[in-house]
Amino acid sequence: MLIFSANRPKLIAAMVGILKAGCGFVPMLPSLPDQRITAMLAQCQPAWAIVDTGLQLHFERLKHDSGQQIQEIAITGHAVLAESSRPRSRSGDELSYIFFTSGSTGTPKAIAGRLKGINHFIHWEIKQFGIGPGSRVAQLTSPMFDPLLRDVFVPLCSGGTLCIPSDPDLVLSGAELGQWLEQESITLMH
Numbered sequence: 008m009l010i011f012s013a014n015r016p017k018l019i020a021a022m023v024g025i026l027k028a029g030c031g032f033v034p035m036l037p038s039l040p041d042q043r044i045t046a047m048l049a050q051c052q053p054a055w056a057i058v059d060t061g062l063q064l065h066f067e068r069l070k071h072d073s074g075q076q077i078q079e080i081a082i083t084g085h086a087v088l089a090e091s092s093r094p095r096s097r098s099g100d101e102l103s104y105i106f107f108t109s110g111s112t113g114t115p116k117a118i119a120g121r122l123k124g125i126n127h128f129i130h131w132e133i134k135q136f137g138i139g140p141g142s143r144v145a146q147l148t149s150p151m152f153d154p155l156l157r158d159v160f161v162p163l164c165s166g167g168t169l170c171i172p173s174d175p176d177l178v179l180s181g182a183e184l185g186q187w188l189e190q191e192s193i194t195l196m197h
Contacts, residue, residue, distance in 0.1 A: 008030050008031070008032055008033070008054075008055045008056065008057060009032075009035055009055065009056040009057070009077070010022065010025070010033065010034050010035065010056075010057050011035050011056055011057065011058045011059060012036075012037070012057070012059035012062070013038060013059065014059055015171050016171060017059060018034060018150050022034070022159065023163070026103060026122075031102040031104055031105065032103075033051050033104070033105040034106070034151060035047060035151070036149075036151055037059075037062050039151075041072070044073075045069055046115065047115060047117070048069065049073050049074070049075070050115075050116075050117045053075070053077055054078065055079075056070075056080070057079075058080070059081075060081055063079065063081060066079065067079075099121060099122045099123030099126060100122075101121060102120075102121060103120055103121055104120045104125075104156070105117050105120070106118050106151065106152065107151065118153070120156075125156050125160065129157060129161055129164055132157060132161050133161060133165045136195060138161055138162065138165040138167050138195060139165050139167060140165070140166040140167065142165065142167035142194045143167065143170050143191060143193050144161055144162040144169055144195045145158070145172075145196040145197075146158040146159060146169055146170065146171045147172070147196065148197065149175075154197060157197065158197055162195075167195075170193060172187055
């Protein structure tokens with residue numbers, strides 16, 4: 008399932024929900040060049056897309072240009088998981104995510120990942136660095152880059168706090184980043 012959003016909290020919530028539903032996700036930023044997005048859509052061929060509000064028209068045009076038949080679900084606000092809703096049991100070998108290479112060879116290539124690959128690393132890092140309920144982990148990685156997985160799931164799987172700057176460009180200013188890290192009492196940053 009494709010996630011088309013620039014809002015990191017919504018994107019992360021969609022990632023978790025998609026995994027709980029037993030599906031795999033493909034994060035995609037609307038700020039990418041249109042040609043790159045249509046090429047990525049053609050490669051991963053998602054049946055469904057979760058699209059942030061305000062981006063539906065942009066996505067509709069890209070979907071049309073790619074020739075894909077994709078059903079859309081709008082991210083409109085807060086969703087509540089019903090008590091009777093239980094996550095589907097998953098095996099570690101199922102497809103969980105697709106990220107794309109940078110495209111330095113001319114064309115971005117889809118890289119598929121499975122739960123067992125990231126699960127091993129997440130649990131190793133939690134144990135190695137003593138991450139737990141008091142930990143505050145900075146999420147500074149681009150949603151288009153697979154280290155996003157460790158930034159998100161290390162705190163979520165350990166009871167820690169995931170800290171996301173309100174301005175994604177904060178990482179470009181050393182002084183502002185330093186102030187934010189101190190202000191948020193960050194204990195782990197990748």
